[in-house]
Amino acid sequence: MSATLYVLSTLGGYVLTSALLLKCPGLLHRPKRQRFRCRHISHRGGAGENLENTMAAFHHAVNLGTDMLELDCHLTKDEQVVVSHDENLKRSTGVDVNISDLKYSLWLVKSGHSSDRFVSPECQCEGTDNRIPLLQEVFEAFPETPVNIDIKMNNNVLIRKVSELVSRYKREHLTVWGNVNYEIVSKCFKENSDIATIFCAQRVLLLLGLFYTGLLPFIPFKEEFFEIPMPSIILKNISTKILICALVIFGFLFLNRLKEPEKMSRSQKFIIWLADTLLMRKALFDHLTARGIQVYVWVLNEEQEYKRAFDLGATGVMTDYPTKLKEFLHNYPA
Template sequence: FKELPPYLCKLDVTFQKECHCEGKDNRIPLLKEVFEAFPQTPVNIDIKVNNSVLIKKVSELVREYKREHLTVWGNVNYEVVSKCLKENADIPIIFCSQRVLLLLGLFYTGLLPFIPFKEEFLEIPMPSIILKLKEPEKMTRSQKFIIWLADTLLMRKALFDHLTARGIQVYIWVLNEEQEYKRAFDLGATGVMTDYPTKLKEFLHNYP
């Protein structure tokens, strides 16, 4: 850990075009330090690599700090999520990409109400934000169509309402504009992930 390089003092904001953030605190914190600094704050953990030792260590930390009810973990990879569930079934898991496709298939065929799920969190992007991150005039018609189709299939109020009624929370990422916040909550999302938490807090204060 000591050999890891520090964060850069200036970083581009991935989901905000031509924007960057600056700061002096560039040390990468340990997960236990995050748990100690924010004992009552829910934490979302993305297990980035398929490593059983890593999954076990994260599980041990969650148990040590008694944070099963405040932690959700997983990855886009099905095998990683399966290992997480097997290692510690008390920590809620997210839908991996494969299971998101299954979810959509069941939704559009009308079978979703009859199929149980172990996942408790759906965390998906809002595809339409890709258009603001790239230069639309340089995108092909097929690329624009794929983005439109993905957005149309994923951003469905009926789907979000159904999942919410089943106790499955829905989070959309990464949204940084007020119109994006509004669209997400109007669709019935439980919450959103953002690079600007203060901006989101101000929006929620005025959101009906």
């Protein structure tokens, strides 16, 4: 009987301590120093209103007052860091060639190319600079704007070159970088620990496991940004195929191109519902925010999605429609 009481009292003490530290993490952890804080993040510069990852898109978003530009980087054959989501240029330019096989030149992005991810009917392009830019051009054009860099390839030279550019332009305090891949994020941190990193998919799963077992309040983290999808939006978006992480407790990772919602099986819909239920937790977001870890939810393009994310305690939202998000934030209290 005494053993049972001991176990119950120990378990009860653990639960109470965990709950207290979840609410008040400052009792155990010093909050991370936030070098910048962003609510409005333009995904690829605002891929729904301009050609993605172009200077025209970036200028449009910054002129609107975006807090952060999100972009993607690749490396050319002559080791130039260019801003592009895809390694292959077929989707963006119509030319079936890999960036890594080419020396840098002013590749022009086809206006009106057959992809609804590029230009929407309400496109409000503020310029014609639709070529694929160098990362250093973005740094030079927007010296005060935070930039979120997705390192698209597990390439040591790419990581080193991006780090050198960040250091050259003295942007360590305005840059966050990483990828869903654990090895890439590890290399980024090792290359330049002064640049903030994101949680990779593997670390997100670990964090979720810690959260649901009550261990999260006791564990320190070196990452400063928690960037996650909102799984439920796949069930609402009928026309667009979304690449999404469906994150399920205790290590289930589902990273794949999903079918269109109307063609999805019940099991797929259940997985998405479960991932959304487990991941979109206000207690989790509030705890991370209190520890100085910013929470960004992507890629949200509707007012009800914006509202849900901020109501749950997200620090910021990534969107393809910076104008729409700006209008929403105008009426949404900070």
